[in-house]
Amino acid sequence: MTQHTPILIVGAGQAGAMAAAALRGLGYDGRLVMAGGERHAPYERPPLSKSVLADVGEDGKIGVHPPSFYADRDIELRLGACVTVLDAARHVAHLADGSAIGYDRCLLATGGNARVLPALPPGTPHVHYLRSLDDAARLRDAMQCAGELVVIGGGFLGLETASTAAGMGLKVTLVESAQRLLARALPLELGTWLAGRVQAQGVTLRLGCGIVHCDVQGDAVRMQLDDGASLRAPLVVVAIGLTPEVALAAGAGLALHPQNGGIQVDARCRTSSEGVYAAGDCCSQYQPLFGTEVRLESWQSANEQARIAAASMLDVDAEPAALPWFWTDQFGCNVQMLGAAHPEIRYAWRGGAAHDAATPKFMLLGTRQGRLSHAIAVNAGGDLRQLRTLVGQDVSSHLARLCDGALPLRQAVRDCQAQADSNITL
Ligand SMILES: Cc1cc2nc3c(=O)[nH]c(=O)nc-3n(C[C@H](O)[C@H](O)[C@H](O)COP(=O)(O)OP(=O)(O)OC[C@H]3O[C@@H](n4cnc5c(N)ncnc54)[C@H](O)[C@@H]3O)c2cc1C
Known part of the structure; x- marks a missing residue:
């Protein structure tokens, strides 16, 4: 990779900002340009429907990175800079203001638009x-x-x-x-x-x-x-959903998923066009836990794909993606989910609560063919973290204990894990 032809990130949102940080973190010291259509430096979207909507004082607190981050790391952050055409064959991006940026590698992190x-x-x-x-x-x-x-x-x-x-x-x-x-x-x-x-x-x-x-x-x-x-x-x-922003990808002839409309990427976030990568809400990727290709719209997925795409652009190995995790805050409930929903999953409750409880706290453990596939925690994020090692494992003989709210979850998880380990040893 030449030092003067930049890596270009299109989209200065969650995935774009995390990819830029990861590139620098991995030691890439060449030119790094981010072109973002909005006039704001990259910010986190989850607070927009929560704290930001209720309080104007929150607007300044949601940057993905501190304001000085980009200049400190020599990241050329171009705001209000909309890329209108991606010429993937020539490795050139054309902007709405008539300028063009030649790139060595390009990450599409263009997110989506409200349906x-x-x-x-x-x-x-x-x-x-x-x-x-x-x-x-x-x-x-x-x-x-x-x-x-x-x-x-x-x-x-x-x-x-x-x-x-x-x-x-x-x-x-x-x-x-x-x-x-x-x-x-x-x-x-x-x-x-x-x-x-x-x-x-x-x-x-x-x-x-x-x-x-x-x-x-x-x-x-x-x-x-x-x-x-x-x-x-x-x-x-x-609020009826999201359509992925794939106009550049479509114009450049990149493969799109026929159903979910996302830019198709492989496990290393490479698109069908050499030198072009994609991450975040705009892309569609095979997810082993779902057993199919999906377009995940989540903060964690954007971060994970950004990390993997950055490593991929530099041709270095990356740790595999973490288990899918999602959270939402609403009506006094912090709901966190680990793993993936599937129509064949059967759920068992750990605890329970009345609808009008001040702070309801309980979990649902979803198993498919005995294996823990989806765990949901309501105001019990700490407990959910304890289950992380069990996702994908056969928990059938321990499910009753895992769901017994009278037993400490830590102990039930430890027993279940010990049995899984002894099965491996055998
Ligand atoms: C209101 C709201 C609440 C949310 N709450 C949660 C939550 O509680 N939990 C959770 O896990 N997830 C939540 N999400 C989802 C999460 O924020 C997204 O999954 C994440 O922001 C996706 O990151 P991204 O980088 O793919 O896209 P974005 O963050 O949307 O960034 C894409 C950027 O690309 C820019 N762009 C697009 N096209 C071009 C172009 N041609 N040229 C230049 N720039 C371009 C866009 O303007 C945008 O700034 C929420 C999202 C919203 C909107």
């Missing part, structure tokens, strides 16, 4: 989408003036937004087209528990309701639901 509800596209008065810090600031301002909010979408983002708004004293209604919350990510029993929790916290839930028509009437949006009811609200948040 649009055609009936309420961005720009519709009183309607908000939430992906960026600017989106969060606009929504926060609007929430401070509105007494009422309708959230469309019962996924993580919609639920977190509803939770923050309810905490700020807004009257919140959440509309979800599926019959349950978080149907793909959570087992039915936890989705049902969460629905009870959401309602116990004063949010009106309308599950199994599609929106058939919307229009703006003066200072409010009117939504006609397919069960015949209609809602009127001065403020609406649409």
Whole structure:
């Protein structure tokens, strides 16, 4: 690799910023350029639906790295610099301002965009989408003036937004087209528990309701639901998912996954085009635990892929990716998940709690053919960490003990681990 032709990172978000740090950490001392479409230095998105939405004072606290990080490490951070064309054959990226950057290797860390509800596209008065810090600031301002909010979408983002708004004293209604919350990510029993929790916290839930028509009437949006009811609200948040930002990749002819739309990468985050890598929400990768290729939209996955992509760009080995882990904070619950959901998983509870408990604390252990595949902790992140070594292992003969809330989890894990080790020895 020449010292003068840079490594180019397109996208100054979570994965881009972590990849830049990893490249320097691995000793790469050549030119390193980051082109980011936003005007902010890389920041963490998870607080946008939580602390940042509630408190303007949080805006300055969410940088992925401290402000001086980039200059200190000689990382050329170009903000408000949108790459419009990637010429992968010539190794050149063209920017919206007419300039071009020749690169030796390029990482696409372009994230994604909020999925649009055609009936309420961005720009519709009183309607908000939430992906960026600017989106969060606009929504926060609007929430401070509105007494009422309708959230469309019962996924993580919609639920977190509803939770923050309810905490700020807004009257919140959440509309979800599926019959349950978080149907793909959570087992039915936890989705049902969460629905009870959401309602116990004063949010009106309308599950199994599609929106058939919307229009703006003066200072409010009117939504006609397919069960015949209609809602009127001065403020609406649409949170119906994410579409990966793959325009550059598509234009450059890179392979995209036919179903999830992500940029296909191998285990080392290499795309189908030599010299081009991808990481974060924009990319699709085979995940052994899921047994298929998936596009993970999570903070941890962005970090892990960034680390692996950086090593790959420098042709050095990297530790394999950590187990998938995800968290969400909503309605007084810090929910953490380790492993992967799958329709064949059966869940057993460790502990339990009423919907209106002040701080509910319990876990669900999901096994598939006896092996621990998915563990979910509600306000029990410390316990979840103890289970880490058991994921993928046969826990069938220890499941009852692992789920016995009267027994210390540490001891049950140790016994289970000891048996697994003795089986290996045999
Ligand atoms: C409100 C919110 C709450 C979240 N909460 C959680 C949570 O609780 N737990 C969790 O695990 N995950 C959460 N996430 C998800 C997590 O933040 C993302 O998975 C993570 O940010 C993905 O990082 P990324 O680098 O792939 O994308 P991003 O962080 O989105 O960065 C991509 C960047 O690329 C830029 N870009 C795109 N195209 C171009 C171009 N052509 N030229 C230049 N720049 C470009 C974009 O402007 C953007 O700045 C949340 C996300 C949001 C939005």
